[in-house]
Amino acid sequence: MKWTEGFIAVDWGTTNRRAYRIDSSGECRDEFEDSEGVLSIADRIGFAGAVGQIRERLGDHPMLLAGMIGSNRGWKEAPYVPCPAGLDDLAAKLVWAGEQEAIVPGVSYVGDNRADVMRGEEVQLLGAVASGRVGPDALVCHPGTHNKWAQLHGAAIQSFRTVMTGELFSLLKDHSILSDLLTGEVEANDTFRSAARYALRNDALPAELFAVRARVLLGQAEKKDAASYTSGLLIGTDVRIGLSQSAAEDVVVIGRPDLTRLYSAAIAEAERRPTELDGEKCFLSGIVEIAKRMS
Amino acid sequence: MKWTEGFIAVDWGTTNRRAYRIDSSGECRDEFEDSEGVLSIADRIGFAGAVGQIRERLGDHPMLLAGMIGSNRGWKEAPYVPCPAGLDDLAAKLVWAGEQEAIVPGVSYVGDNRADVMRGEEVQLLGAVASGRVGPDALVCHPGTHNKWAQLHGAAIQSFRTVMTGELFSLLKDHSILSDLLTGEVEANDTFRSAARYALRNDALPAELFAVRARVLLGQAEKKDAASYTSGLLIGTDVRIGLSQSAAEDVVVIGRPDLTRLYSAAIAEAERRPTELDGEKCFLSGIVEIAKRMS
Numbered sequence: 001m002k003w004t005e006g007f008i009a010v011d012w013g014t015t016n017r018r019a020y021r022i023d024s025s026g027e028c029r030d031e032f033e034d035s036e037g038v039l040s041i042a043d044r045i046g047f048a049g050a051v052g053q054i055r056e057r058l059g060d061h062p063m064l065l066a067g068m069i070g071s072n073r074g075w076k077e078a079p080y081v082p083c084p085a086g087l088d089d090l091a092a093k094l095v096w097a098g099e100q101e102a103i104v105p106g107v108s109y110v111g112d113n114r115a116d117v118m119r120g121e122e123v124q125l126l127g128a129v130a131s132g133r134v135g136p137d138a139l140v141c142h143p144g145t146h147n148k149w150a151q152l153h154g155a156a157i158q159s160f161r162t163v164m165t166g167e168l169f170s171l172l173k174d175h176s177i178l179s180d181l182l183t184g185e186v187e188a189n190d191t192f193r194s195a196a197r198y199a200l201r202n203d204a205l206p207a208e209l210f211a212v213r214a215r216v217l218l219g220q221a222e223k224k225d226a227a228s229y230t231s232g233l234l235i236g237t238d239v240r241i242g243l244s245q246s247a248a249e250d251v252v253v254i255g256r257p258d259l260t261r262l263y264s265a266a267i268a269e270a271e272r273r274p275t276e277l278d279g280e281k282c283f284l285s286g287i288v289e290i291a292k293r294m295s
Numbered sequence: 296m297k298w299t300e301g302f303i304a305v306d307w308g309t310t311n312r313r314a315y316r317i318d319s320s321g322e323c324r325d326e327f328e329d330s331e332g333v334l335s336i337a338d339r340i341g342f343a344g345a346v347g348q349i350r351e352r353l354g355d356h357p358m359l360l361a362g363m364i365g366s367n368r369g370w371k372e373a374p375y376v377p378c379p380a381g382l383d384d385l386a387a388k389l390v391w392a393g394e395q396e397a398i399v400p401g402v403s404y405v406g407d408n409r410a411d412v413m414r415g416e417e418v419q420l421l422g423a424v425a426s427g428r429v430g431p432d433a434l435v436c437h438p439g440t441h442n443k444w445a446q447l448h449g450a451a452i453q454s455f456r457t458v459m460t461g462e463l464f465s466l467l468k469d470h471s472i473l474s475d476l477l478t479g480e481v482e483a484n485d486t487f488r489s490a491a492r493y494a495l496r497n498d499a500l501p502a503e504l505f506a507v508r509a510r511v512l513l514g515q516a517e518k519k520d521a522a523s524y525t526s527g528l529l530i531g532t533d534v535r536i537g538l539s540q541s542a543a544e545d546v547v548v549i550g551r552p553d554l555t556r557l558y559s560a561a562i563a564e565a566e567r568r569p570t571e572l573d574g575e576k577c578f579l580s581g582i583v584e585i586a587k588r589m590s
Contacts, residue, residue, distance in 0.1 A: 080513070108513055115506060115515040146472075146505055164472075164505040171466040177441075177459075203498035204536045206529070210441055210459040211410060218375070218403055220410040234501070241499045 003294050007062045008054060009287040011120060012069035014038050021058040026288040030058055038068045047075035051101060064287055066104040067120035070095065080108035080117055086156035087126045087286070091293035104290060109159050116162050121148045124254050124279050127286020129155045133277055139248040143259035149242035161245065163238040169231060178212055181226035188265035191225040195232025196266040200240050208233050231262065239266045255279040298589050302357045303349060304582040306415060307364035309333050313575070316353040321583040325353055333363045342370035346396060359582055361399040362415035365390065375403035375412055381451035382421045382581070386588035399585060404454050411457050416443045419549050419574050422581020424450045428572055434543040438554035444537035456540065458533040464526060473507055476521035483560035486520040490527025491561040495535050503528050526557065534561045550574040
């Protein structure tokens with residue numbers, strides 16, 4: 001097997017994975033997504049077996065794996081590359097889990113009395129730059145379970161900060177006193193925007209979250225609006241934190257379209273200029289760039 | 296049965312309850328606590344049966360019930376009394392669930408574009424005033440699953456604000472990516488105080504929570520400190536929100552001693568003067584005052 005003849009790329013997260021067969025010209029020829037995330041694999045068939053199953057579906061090619069697969073809960077730990085980190089740095093620090101299976105390292109940041117880590121987003125962020133969708137110096141937001149705000153300089157990740165917005169929303173929806181109120185769809189509607197505006201200017205999130213319930217109980221708000229309102233509070237707070245790092249007028253938002261739409265709406269409320277990019281395309285650009293550096 | 300001859304008081308919450316036999320002089324003569332909270336009762340034996348069991352243990356007396364027992368998930372809904380609310384207002388709006396069982400209403404606040412509710416804490420807050428432990432005008436903090444910051448004026452609750460600190464800590468401990476880090480005891484130690492100080496001056500809670508994990512992964516903090524550190528971030532944020540409402544130098548903290556100790560430490564870091572009061576004693580003072588108004 002040779003990397004120049006094509007390979008399989010996997011964006012392997014905690015709860016699901018996406019696998020792609022990339023041909024010799026760097027084009028994606030086949031793909032699938034399933035819920036065989038790192039946590040479910042580790043408990044069951046093990047990673048060597050899981051990799052075999054991917055090859056059964058996409059062919060017998062070498063594999064380049066990114067995301068939580070390289071964490072201490074994954075197949076083999078790929079130590080974080082410290083900021084500033086570009087594609088060359090990631091390619092230089094690949095960790096080999098098997099003879100034909102390389103794992104892309106995550107990125108760490110220590111500075112300003114802070115410490116932070118990412119795994120998986122780095123391929124998308126740097127892929128967006130390598131493919132020309134984003135300039136070498138930019139403020140990028142990558143929504144997900146743990147949203148990343150990254151400052152790019154000279155086509156490298158200079159610093160970043162994580163905000164656990166997606167996970168907080170899930171915790172509130174699945175396990176909290178707000179659970180029965182958060183059953184509706186989140187939409188970037190007036191309710192969402194008004195909550196985001198409030199959170200951009202105020203900093204009392206753990207009080208405002210309880211008020212979601214109080215407002216419904218006292219007839220000040222409707223239950224059907226609670227999910228969009230709560231999401232607006234969380235994402236507005238997230239955007240306030242992220243934008244406090246940078247005066248950049250333009251903000252690139254990379255990720256799943258349903259999430260980039262919400263962040264884009266909140267960023268516009270903060271009077272910055274958002275641009276949305278599809279995370280999957282950026283991942284493919286990034287992973288192909290890393291593969292090129294291996295050939 | 297006559298109230299002047301003594302009664303049974305119950306502080307009946309969502310997940311547990313405390314029942315007390317009060318004699319004709321207002322002294323507590325017997326008591327018990329168990330986990331028969333509103334949610335477990337409703338699903339099982341029903342409230343009339345649960346009340347019968349309490350009388351089997353504490354005697355055949357009339358009963359005065361406070362807390363979530365009066366919510367829409369409780370025995371019978373006792374509509375909120377709006378602020379300003381004093382003991383006379385609560386006593387005037389008791390709801391009778393049976394001939395000898397009265398439920399104390401909760402208190403609501405609508406104003407400053409906010410809405411808020413409490414159930415159970417009002418008896419402790421007003422009991423603290425009625426017994427002389429707290430003056431008629433005071434800033435009071437009542438930690439619990441949902442911490443209440445109440446402004447008292449003229450021995451009435453003038454306004455209040457809830458911060459869902461206790462519930463957020465539980466969600467993070469039981470269900471989040473931080474779960475495996477938050478197994479230790481929370482103590483008001485240097486780690487707690489330093490996190491509280493940080494949160495008193497900064498407003499990036501959902502970012503700082505993720506950093507708890509990143510700091511441990513990158514060797515910037517020890518796993519054993521994570522619970523106190525996380526609690527310090529949450530309680531420091533809570534205290535920042537609560538103190539932003541008032542310039543009062545003295546802050547009264549009413550509740551369970553393990554929680555008042557932590558809040559007291561964070562309030563001291565904010566250079567205010569905390570006083571801790573035992574919530575159970577304040578509850579007994581308050582419920583006896585309400586019973587007096589029924590006789």
